[in-house]
Amino acid sequence: MKLILNENSQMRNLVMVAAVIIILGGIKIATPIIIPFLLAVFIAIICNPLVNVITRFRIPRAIAIFVVLILAITIGLSITSVIGSSVQQLTSNIGDYQSQIRGHYGELVMFLNKYNIKISSDTLLEYFNPGTAVTMVSSMVSSLSGVMANIFLILITVVFMLFEGDVLPKKLHLMFKDPDFKLAQLDKFLDSVNKYVAIKTLVSIATGISVGLMLFIMDVDFYLLWGLIAFLLNYVPNIGSLIAAVPAVILTTLQLGLPEAGAVAAGYVTINLVMGNVIEPRFMGKGLGLSTLIVFLSLIFWGWLLGLVGMLLAVPLTMIVKIGLETINDQNWMSILISSDLDVKKSRDVDVKKSSDVDVKNNQEA
DSSP states (O other): OHHHHHHHHHHHHHHHHHHHHHHHHHHHHTHHHHHHHHHHHHHHHHHHHHHHHHHTTTOOHHHHHHHHHHHHHHHHHHHHHHHHHHHHHHHHTHHHHHHHHHHHHHHHHHHHHTTTOOOOHHHHHHHSOTHHHHHHHHHHHHHHHHHHTTHHHHHHHHHHHHHTTTTHHHHHHHHOSOHHHHHHHHHHHHHHHHHHHHHHHHHHHHHHHHHHHHHHHTTOTTHHHHHHHHHHHTTSTTTHHHHHHHHHHHHHHHHTOHHHHHHHHHHHHHHHHHIIIIIHHHHHTTTTSBOHHHHHHHHHHHHHHHTHHHHHTHHHHHHHHHHHHHTOGGGHHHHHHTBOHHHHHHHHHHHHHHHHHHHHHHHHHO
């Protein structure tokens, strides 16, 4: 009998693994459709709290959505205009930067020769090509422009989502047959994602402004572009801010020299340490209950599956997986595996308390 049960359990696990692989393959194929939808969800989550604030002043929801949508379109067009014009100007100036960097590399070669390190400026130029900054920025812009090509579909989807924003939680509540457990999980998930996106957006804005202001003070070209890139990539956990610093540091090296580039790099590190380790934890509280390792791995996984948009939405998407696993008793161990240390400690304390209560009850009955 036990052998049959074990075989059934193994077969069920194999079927689940096969189903997951098939689903992931389908998602990979359907990314042209899924990515605009996920981006629309992300924009709707950001806009919905603002819509709710406007409706508190007894303004009809349709008008509130229209106002927020116009504001979002204006901001989006402004960002697109700044990035597009900056990249075009950066590309046209690349020849001047190449001439400047040859002079800086000559100084570096002389410095290295003092320590018997023989290397030519041409060799350095091959490894540190000034076109790298342009290539990085252009690839990011092209990735975003490919998504934004579906802007009309995204906007229409956002509008319908905002209209459903006040009734969707009620519909989701009615979907579940076990409200005592699943409704609490659903409410916790919605609150966590809304809080995460809102705080991450504010921190990203502060990061972008700080970076742009720092580069403006240091007279680095295209400071608006680097500030916008810092704002956008701050949504990417762990490594986004580091990636945002690379093209700005390279350009500073070309324009001003190595000491100034070192100062810019130090400024990026300082800003991100303050934002990521002081400001964000202060307002984020105890976090979303995800292990730091899982956040990093989810960044790689969702980035591979959905590209840049997947990296931006890595944390909310992983939260969805975690909540789904918590609702399946057979897969609860996977939910525990991806949880943070604090959540594990809480669960252990609850189990100890339950065990203690049972022992007390048994002693009283005896």
